Each structure stands twice: as structure tokens, then as C-alpha cells.
Amino acid sequence: MLRNANGYFEFRPLTLPKAIPMFLGKGFQTIERHVDEGLENETEETLHRRIKADIVQLCQERGLPSEGEKSALIRNLLGWQKAKPVPGPSTPQLCSLEPMVVSKKAPINTRYLNSILADVDFHGEISYDQLTVGRKLGSGGFKDCYAGTFKGEEVAIGELRIQNFSELDVKEMKHEINVLKQLRHESIIRFIGVCTNVRHLCIVTELCANGDLYDHMRKVRKPSFGRMIMIMHDIAMGCSYLHARRPSIIHRDMKSMNVLITSDERAKINDFGLARIRPRANASLHTQCGTPNWQAPEFWTPNPSYTEKVDVYACGLIFWEILSWAELGYPYHNLTEHQLYEAVRDKEVRPPLEKLRKYPPSLLALIQDMWRKDPKKRPSMFYVVDRLADYLQ
Known part of the structure; x- marks a missing residue:
């Protein structure tokens, strides 16, 4: 992955894994393969040409450590080339979700x-x-x-x-x-x-041909770790752009339904109906809005006071959705609105990470920092962009 003359990342095509889940009715079928075949033609030079996220995924598939410097991960992979093949990763299941209830509104002349x-x-x-x-x-x-x-x-x-x-x-x-x-x-x-x-x-x-991220994750097979990082990086770049404007813009309704996916699988932030312009860098806003499941706890008071860190919190939940690729549903899908407020605000309950432990601990730690209860302890979106960029080098 390289930066172009304008300072933006340019994505080079990824090598797809050899286990390709295929749609059969409402489920998936996985073509059996051995992951070690993916290393047969690899050398230290070819591995270094890949982005770090690809290297992390190759390590994850082989049960090797996925945390650390890129060069160290490559050495582990080169030492694994002659190891006994192991089965490929399992395929995620589709989840069923209850339909949303839309309230009626009085018509306007x-x-x-x-x-x-x-x-x-x-x-x-x-x-x-x-x-x-x-x-x-x-x-x-x-x-x-x-x-x-x-x-x-x-x-x-x-x-x-x-x-x-x-x-x-x-x-x-x-x-x-x-x-x-x-x-x-x-x-x-x-x-x-x-x-x-x-x-x-x-x-x-x-037009974003692949629709919104929420539906996209439920229609297509789980992509490579590198592709998921690219989607997360796009979202972080968009949010950091909003926050960097003067005056800054707070989206206030970040959720997977408001992220659109293009035909080439790039992510774009959408739906600015609830966005607000923050008049001064040290000013807080005081209006309730958004969707409870992705809302930061500071929204849930009669007179809320918040900053752009509400977008950071919501992005942490979206990143969790991306890593699980809808296999675990959407955030707090099993809680009523009252239970959600009580669990998230009062007991600091957050989405489960147990099934995501195969991913680098530093990435999971970043997500946990993003959804901290105290907004001041959440990182800026600029910091998040830098951390995700580490996996795209």
C-alpha cells in the first residue's frame, strides 16, 4: 500500500484466500483447502511486498503470533513453510434480526x-x-x-x-x-x-453499488483481514476529516447503516441529517439524537453534553461489527432500550470480544479505548487513523 501525491492511500489488489465460501440458498459452503499452500511460492521479498494486515492474517490462519513488527511476523511465517498443513478458518453464519419499527409522523402541507x-x-x-x-x-x-x-x-x-x-x-x-x-x-x-x-x-x-455496510456484511462472505482493515481505515479517515474541519462537524449518528460500500469495496460515510457543527474547539453540544445501540453514554441524560468523541465511541462499535462480520449481530441486539441504558451506562457492559481474540491484541485494545465511558479517555480519530494505517504498510 502506497501514498499518492495527494497524501491518500492507494490500495493494491489483495491475493484472495483459496478457501472461498460460496452461497447455497441461505447458507454458505466452504471449499476445502490447506492454508500452507498459500506459502509455497512465498519468499521474504514477496511477503514484504504485502501489507501488514495480510501478514497478520497468514499468521492467524496458522496459529502463529499475530502481534509485533512486520519483519518478525514474516520470519515466523518463513519458518512455518515446511510445517504440517492445518484446516482453513471456519465460515461465519448469517444471523437473523428483528425488523425495526418505524413511528408514524403527522404530514406537512x-x-x-x-x-x-x-x-x-x-x-x-x-x-x-x-x-x-x-x-x-x-x-x-x-x-x-x-x-x-x-x-x-x-x-x-x-x-x-x-x-x-x-x-x-x-x-x-x-x-x-x-x-x-x-x-x-x-x-x-x-x-x-x-x-x-x-x-x-x-x-x-x-451511487455506492454495494449498499450500506450493515446489509453488506449480511450478504457477502467475510473478507480478508486486510480488506476489513481497509474499510475501518476509510471510516476513520472520513470521521477525522469531519473533526478536522474548522469549525468541526460531529456526525452524531455513526452506525453501520450510515456507512456505504462502493463497487470496489471502499467505505463512505453517509446521512448527515443529524450532523452538527461544533462552534469552538472547546465547546460541547447539548442535543439528544441518534440510534441508541450506537450512542455514547453521554447522550443519555436530560441535558446531554458531548463532543466529537461520540463519533469515536460509535466507530468502535462499528469496528467490532466489522471484525465479527455480523456473526455476532449488531451491538446490544439482545437488549431492550431500557436494558441497554442500564447495562452500557451504569454497568459499562460492552460487546463481547471472546470470539475476536484471534485478532491482534493491540487492535482490540484500540477498540476498547474507543468505547470507553469517559470521553476524555477515548482516542481522537486522527490517532485511530494512524493505528489502522500500521496494518496497511
Whole structure:
């Protein structure tokens, strides 16, 4: 992995493992293989060309230590080349989740909606007849998302359900547009424009062909450790970009449903309806929002006070989801909302790590630091980016 002239990482293709889980109905089948075949043509030089995350995975598959300097891990692998083959890693199972309940909202008058939107600077105004609307991708709180095209480019079209709009929805939508217009980063969804047709109010963004991370983890086989680290690194880069802006932006609703996956498996942060601009570096915000399962404990008070560290906490939970690749469900999926508050805030319960012990202890320690109860003890997203980058060298 190399940095380009702009300072961003460029990913070189990974060598896929020889055990490829295949879809059979609703389950998986694993093609049997011996992991040592992967070392037959490897030398010290070829191993050094790989990123560290690949080396870590090769060590994990052979029961070798996966913590330490890259050169030491390579020496262990070279000493293992003539060892007896062992079976490949097991395949994760798909989990079933209960459907989410969507609350009903009082409709808002269309004429009133237009009067509210009149003060929005719709940079990138798009005529509805310029859009070709295709298949439905999914639904959010107040909009349906479709794949489509605009001027020959594949795009995502978020059409707002005006008949179910509340005044709060309008304010949230206006804010999302105003935030999106400001952002330009490879790990942030790219805003293209807005269509303000009275019957079709749409937000148009780039299309991420693989959908959101939450669904993606439940549709495809578990990728290599290196690929998982790349997804985590993309998320961390996007968050650090938001926090580095002046004034900084706090997403406030980071969760696996708000991370989109492109056709080349890059991750991009989406859904800025709840994002807030932090006026000063030492200022705290005081509004409750977000999804409880990924919320930091400091949200759960009548008058919450928090900083960008709420995004760090949520990213720690997302990283846990990625390493388990949905095999363990989503955070606190077995708790009611009341039980969640009591367990997480009062008893400091966190998602289980026992089944993730094969991964480097330093990586698991980083995740544990990210979801600490005390925000001041959580690392910055800049620090997280640096730690994850160690595995991509």
C-alpha cells in the first residue's frame, strides 16, 4: 500500500484466500483447502511486498503470533513453510434480526414545505426530467432511495416522502443538504445536487453499488483481514476529516447503516441529517439524537453534553461489527432500550470480544479505548487513523 501525491492511500489488489465460501440458498459452503499452500511460492521479498494486515492474517490462519513488527511476523511465517498443513478458518453464519419499527409522523402541507425550503441555497439544482429513476435500494426515516442516472452518471436518488413529512423532517433535510454541500473527501458520500420539483423532492448523491455496510456484511462472505482493515481505515479517515474541519462537524449518528460500500469495496460515510457543527474547539453540544445501540453514554441524560468523541465511541462499535462480520449481530441486539441504558451506562457492559481474540491484541485494545465511558479517555480519530494505517504498510 502506497501514498499518492495527494497524501491518500492507494490500495493494491489483495491475493484472495483459496478457501472461498460460496452461497447455497441461505447458507454458505466452504471449499476445502490447506492454508500452507498459500506459502509455497512465498519468499521474504514477496511477503514484504504485502501489507501488514495480510501478514497478520497468514499468521492467524496458522496459529502463529499475530502481534509485533512486520519483519518478525514474516520470519515466523518463513519458518512455518515446511510445517504440517492445518484446516482453513471456519465460515461465519448469517444471523437473523428483528425488523425495526418505524413511528408514524403527522404530514406537512406541501405549500408550507415549499415556503420553508425557499431559504435554502440549492447549489446544484437538478430538474426532475434530468433524472432516470431505477430500482429501489431501500428506505430511511423520511425518504426512499433509488438507483438512477443523471447526465450519464450512475447516482443515488433519495426521494423524500412529502406526504409523511413533519416540520422536524424538513429541518433535518435542509441541514443535511447544507452540510453535504461543504464536504469533499474520498471517504464521504459525494453530494451532486437537489431536485425541488413540487411532487419529487430529491437529494442526489454518488451511487455506492454495494449498499450500506450493515446489509453488506449480511450478504457477502467475510473478507480478508486486510480488506476489513481497509474499510475501518476509510471510516476513520472520513470521521477525522469531519473533526478536522474548522469549525468541526460531529456526525452524531455513526452506525453501520450510515456507512456505504462502493463497487470496489471502499467505505463512505453517509446521512448527515443529524450532523452538527461544533462552534469552538472547546465547546460541547447539548442535543439528544441518534440510534441508541450506537450512542455514547453521554447522550443519555436530560441535558446531554458531548463532543466529537461520540463519533469515536460509535466507530468502535462499528469496528467490532466489522471484525465479527455480523456473526455476532449488531451491538446490544439482545437488549431492550431500557436494558441497554442500564447495562452500557451504569454497568459499562460492552460487546463481547471472546470470539475476536484471534485478532491482534493491540487492535482490540484500540477498540476498547474507543468505547470507553469517559470521553476524555477515548482516542481522537486522527490517532485511530494512524493505528489502522500500521496494518496497511
